[in-house]
Amino acid sequence: MVKIEHNVRYQGRPSQQEMQRRWNLAREFMKERGLDYLVTQANDGVLCQYVRWFAEVRPLHYTYLLFDKEGGMTMISHGGAGGKAIPWEVGLTNNIAIPVFNNACYADSFAAEKAVEVIQKKGCRRLGFIGMNLITVGFYNNLIKRLPGIETVDVTDEFDYLVAVKSAEELRFLQAACDLHDAAAYAIPSLVYAGRLEREFGADLYRLAMLMGADEYLSNLFVCSSRLAGPMFPLHYQNKIIEEGDALNVLFEVPTMEGYYADLHRYFNVGAPAPEMLEVMAAGIEIQDYLADLCKTGVKGNEVFEACNEWLTKNGFDPETRLCGHGQGYGLVERPYFDAFDNMELKENMYLAIHPTVKAKGASVQIGDNYVVTAGGAKRLTKHPRGLTII
Template identity: 25%
Template sequence: MNVFSIADRPVIRLAADGRTLNPVSRVELERRWAAVRGAMADAGVDALVVQGANGISGGGYFRWLSGQPSGNYNPRTLVFPADGLMTLVDQGPFDAVLEFDGDDPSNPGVGRRCMVPSYPSVAYTADYDAAIVVREIRRHGYRRIGILAAASAYYPFGAYLREQMGAALVDMTPAVDAIKAIKSEEEIALIQDAAAMQDRIVAEVAAAIRPGMRDFEVMAHAQHAGQLLGSEQGMFFGSSAAPGQAAGLRPRFQQGRELREGDMFTLLVENAGPGGMFAHIARPIVLGRVGNDVRDAFDAVLEAQRATLALLRPGAPCADVFAAYNAFMRGRGWPEERRLHCHGQGYDLVERPLIRQDESLCIEAGMNIAVHPAIGSASMFMTVCENYLIRPDGPPSCLHGTPQRIIER
């Protein structure tokens, strides 16, 4: 089950250091920095602090500002000033400090990197990173500090920062969310690369899947293909089921079932493409003949997706889109959506805007929205998912090329 030969591998983009894969351009970073500094000036903020410890959820803020992946387990923290070079705090020897001029290919915009060997699993090191951040804030004389994506930081970090800085802290997350939700041309190109990668993953899985495989082997094949195509990380949910049973979106530890002839398999690929931008795609795969109940369920989710797309127009409040979608569902006699119906994506798997009742943002051109309606019962689970780019006028543009149909094997 070899996925690719060496000749099939994708074109690799490297930074000037010859090691850093698929770097974002300095022009793009400067665009982001300028936009954020404009928001900081409006709020009277001297510096932002953002910590990333999860590259799938929350760490995207760190990466969006720094151009570097966040930590996965060990935190990485950025102090982003209103003027001047950034300070990076991450894993390394006690008291280690490296100085940069802002042009190091691996540390763009960074002037200082401070290190400490702290670990979330070792409670007595909980304040180590935060103490360095507070030291650097005071060393530079920053007075009003913006917190960015507090939910992505470890609790002791935020608690220590609050204890030391108190009223000097202000939440800058909403202001930055409104900026980064609208993608630049370079970001859109990265998202298109992710979608194209996922189209190829679906094709590879469709060619490889067969009775006798276990669910996790199918998903491992998908993950292997993605890694060879330049993916950095992601999530792979799905499972198989016999006719009359629901093939739901199960995680890895529940993917032990063996596939049999006649089964349906639900495949959901949620990985980042080369350069770290997320998209995701879902398709049903049937090993044998497709029953009428499966066709009817697939037609239903396609209808629900098209109803959603008709509502995704620039200026539309997300809460209104969600209300209109549920009115559509009630009109068809289908259950209302209680999950996250659809949402933005970027360096995080889920980012604003969220299409649901508690979202304050409106739909705007340049947003990357994942649309994934689903219906489910004990006897059937069905979903379809692609990413769509919001256009200034006209319907959203689908970024995936995989045909919208049940895959028959």
């Protein structure tokens, strides 16, 4: 379980050896591709894996990060002019605050101007971007405009392998994340009863997660109670009274103090369950095991998705139309994606959430567990038993 050190402000820090491992990987990556700088951005704490991988802190605002070929690191984020973007020492060469929020569109050049000042001090011929879909137009356009003649390249596809393959230290942190989620799942039956509002249960689960050592961005606590499980809802929609016979659909994905996510999706029935729920639950466990066995090194994400839909349609279920799993880590979702589009190859020590959806006779379940990729298939790290828990 995650431990909270009393009177210590900044907790869950990776070791210096782990951070040096990442920086060395990034420098070698840049050397092989002739890059002078890497540039990336984080816009929230849920999909912030690139900035956090480099600089360990979870951004509170739009945050821009530059990493140069010599290992120098610059962070630009919200704060008072002339001050620091973050108060902690995390190995930054430049820690730059800009006194505007990102929806102040008149100031869309501020971050780029600071980035250009840093880049021009050392010179740059080739600039690599990580996560183009996360980089704001204002920052990108102003950066390019102020750096004429510089070659730019999107290196996300290759860099994602550095982030997706976890180190031994990261895997220890990730197992702790799974253990936290297991503990919460075991506590859920004591928080559920007929006549209770979903919102009341959700609030208790939120508080439990926080006290067990979960960190910021506890937004992925989805709940829904119905006779036949189906959709799930965030806090704003958790307004139904839990009734006798309801299946409570709970998606619980929170980050630990170390910043790592786990995925736990479970179902709890208040009283006797509907027969349809038992049928789809059994199928959900079967297909999850099938997909985990497929997740060997060399298999591609879209191949897992294709195999999932072949299994579903062969067994009389609706096909998956979104994705049936994904990587996790500092990001709630990371590559590889098990969807129709991602051709990323699985590598040993990638950390996965596998959660295929099974629908039949009005019922729908999506059992979610975490795994680590091995040469012989994915090993389940989640320990809480699968299946419908009767309360």
